Amino acid sequence: MTVDYHCAWDQGHHLWMIYLMRVVDAQVVLNKPGSVVLWTNCHHPFYDENPYPEAAPPERPVWVGDFWDMFGAGHELELRNLKAIAEYRHHNGLPITPDWMK
Numbered sequence: 001m002t003v004d005y006h007c008a009w010d011q012g013h014h015l016w017m018i019y020l021m022r023v024v025d026a027q028v029v030l031n032k033p034g035s036v037v038l039w040t041n042c043h044h045p046f047y048d049e050n051p052y053p054e055a056a057p058p059e060r061p062v063w064v065g066d067f068w069d070m071f072g073a074g075h076e077l078e079l080r081n082l083k084a085i086a087e088y089r090h091h092n093g094l095p096i097t098p099d100w101m102k
Contacts (some may be wrong), residue, residue, distance in 0.1 A: 009064040010055040016046050021077075036075075037082070039075055043068065 001023040006015035019041050026034035043060055047065030050056065056063070067074070 009050075009052075010054050010057075014052075016044055016051075018042070035086075037079060037080065041071060041075065046061075 003019075003021040005019040005021065007017045007019070008015045009017065013041065018038060021040075022038045024036040024038065026032055026036050029036055047068055049065070050063045086096060088094075
């Protein structure tokens with residue numbers, strides 16, 4: 001029930017963006033069915049300065065850290081997508097995790 005989601009911006013070799021998530025049974029904490037996802041995103045120093053400028057597309061003038069103030073809204077969208085995917089898979093009897101994780 002813990003997810004450490006490692007990702008990066010523009011390159012896949014140094015996965016420095018790490019989203020720390022915990023999934024909790026909503027029945028225990030809210031007395032209703034479902035799940036609660038706790039999401040922590042630490043402000044890594046690379047958000048302030050791009051360590052891989054050579055990997056950025058030349059037509060894109062911005063860096064992911066430029067959007068730090070909007071991360072809450074973006075993560076809310078990502079959580080809604082996660083919820084929709086999990087509910088769809090559960091409703092249709094599909095596994096929540098991919099085959100390669102079994």
